[in-house]
Amino acid sequence: MKQLWAPWRLEYIQSADQQEECIFCLAQRLDDEPGLVVRRGERAFALLNRYPYASGHLMVAPYRHEGDLGGLHAEEALEIHDLSAAAVRVLGEAMTPQGFNLGWNLGRIAGAGIVDHVHQHVVPRWAGDTNFMPVLADVKVLPEALESTRRKLAEAWP
Numbered sequence: 001m002k003q004l005w006a007p008w009r010l011e012y013i014q015s016a017d018q019q020e021e022c023i024f025c026l027a028q029r030l031d032d033e034p035g036l037v038v039r040r041g042e043r044a045f046a047l048l049n050r051y052p053y054a055s056g057h058l059m060v061a062p063y064r065h066e067g068d069l070g071g072l073h074a075e076e077a078l079e080i081h082d083l084s085a086a087a088v089r090v091l092g093e094a095m096t097p098q099g100f101n102l103g104w105n106l107g108r109i110a111g112a113g114i115v116d117h118v119h120q121h122v123v124p125r126w127a128g129d130t131n132f133m134p135v136l137a138d139v140k141v142l143p144e145a146l147e148s149t150r151r152k153l154a155e156a157w158p
């Protein structure tokens with residue numbers, strides 16, 4: 001199995017425990033732009049990952065601060081699924097990836113930066129994106145790239 005190499009995530013994961021507030025609880029209180037929020041649903045929302053594995057890397061989380069996957073209410077789980085499916089469609093149209101990885105990282109060892117607020121990752125994939133340079137090139141212009149990507153996806157959302 002090929003893995004995406006995103007070395008800045010290691011630094012992020014190592015520092016995640018020192019952060020004062022859960023980024024999902026923080027982002028939902030911020031305006032869309034500073035929070036990188038792409039779509040707000042009734043019980044869950046979609047936002048761009050500030051430390052992406054790939055450009056267009058979205059996360060879908062419940063508003064409620066819940067760390068147990070099994071602790072999600074059925075309505076929350078359904079809305080997370082619907083937002084994730086819409087994210088795949090929107091990313092597919094806006095960024096034309098060749099595939100997607102969707103999944104939950106549970107626990108620090110599995111790569112979760114935030115362990116006490118569950119979230120599903122939606123990561124678009126392109127052939128060759130395991131190479132370091134295309135990803136690094138995106139990261140060098142990260143703040144602007146993130147904001148323009150956020151706007152593009154928010155506007156494309158059905």
Ligand SMILES: [Zn+2]
Nearest residue numbers: 022025065117
């Ligand atoms: Zn939280």
